[in-house]
Amino acid sequence: MHIKVLGPGCMNCKTLEKRTLEAIHDLHIEATVEKVEEYQKIASYGIMRTPGLVIDEKVVSYGVVPKVEEIKALILKHNISV
């Protein structure tokens, strides 16, 4: 699983990255987390509000900083739909 955190490096984006790592750790899954800070790339995902969370190239959340539990739920939901 490849997870991307989209955001130019503001406070919210850092929090999201931290929580995502926490969620992965809690779930004991294999996943890589990449931070995408370039506006060009962020915009290509079609989001207008940062931070964005992308799992395997699919945007699963944007404009909010989900809680660790919510990120876990997003990851699990994504795993089921694959």
Next chain:
Amino acid sequence: MALSQYQRALLFVGLWVILYALLEPGVALLTSTLPLAPGTRLAEAIRFFLYEAPRVVLLLTIVVFGVGIIRSYFSPERTRRILGGKNLLLGNVLASMLGIVTPFCSCSAVPLFIGFVETGIPLGVTFSFLIAAPMINEVAVVLLLGLFGWKTALIYVATGLVIAISAGFVIGRLNVERFVEDWVYTIKGQDVGLENNPSFNDRIQAGFTAVRDIVSKVWPYILVGIAVGAWVHGYVPEDFLSGIMGKSAWWAVPVSVLIGVPLYSNAAGIIPIVHALLEKGASLGTALAFMMAVIGLSLPETIILRRVLKLPLILIFVSVVATGIIIVGYLFNTIY
């Protein structure tokens, strides 16, 4: 028993009303027990602070709660849809008004700009949004309401809207598309389609979240702003500023704007200070112009926008808005 979201909201509003009602007698009691010689400068300053600071923070809490609920009905995605296909003038009016209610943070200015341009919303309309969104916000309105009264708050909102509409319209007419970074036009964002329709419970939750996020971020600025205001109130002599910021000084408005543009503070920090300046002889137009320049035009935001706009357009943007603010300043100095 867990409270439902409605009950929590009612409880919150009820508590707020009680606190607000208790505020004046409470502070009166407190100041009477303090060993303050009435009429001294220190006493004046402390009294001012004790009355204003809790009142403004309380007002902020309730307004942010309400605005948080209202904002849950708007999103940049929805605003973009509403603005799509509107012609210039109507688009500017709508964009400015939507700029007030659409959730916006300057850190998202670039993705928002790209998102608007990508769907063909004219540049001038996009600028109206980008001018109104930071300039007219709930924090500014609360502080104006709390410290100056509803008339000044209304004047600020109305003139802010006029500036956003007309500046956007002017920029739209200048044909500045070539000054947008070329890569912006090549971006085709995927359709995220995550918009869900929140229940009313979710909207109330959004109100609470807004209170937590905004009030926790803004209250230190308010306290510092009001403390500086209190100091000016107690220690700076009356009419001290009438010579430099009064009506008679014709150059005061442009100079205030020139100083205000690079200065960056949020509304919470600057408005209590402006309030005190006004008390000491600054004229309304000059104070208003200064305030708008500080809040509406900020260096960090222009630096962020530089990623998508070439330098000439940044300069056009800043000078058109600054000109609008200067005109408003003179206008109010003439009327009042």
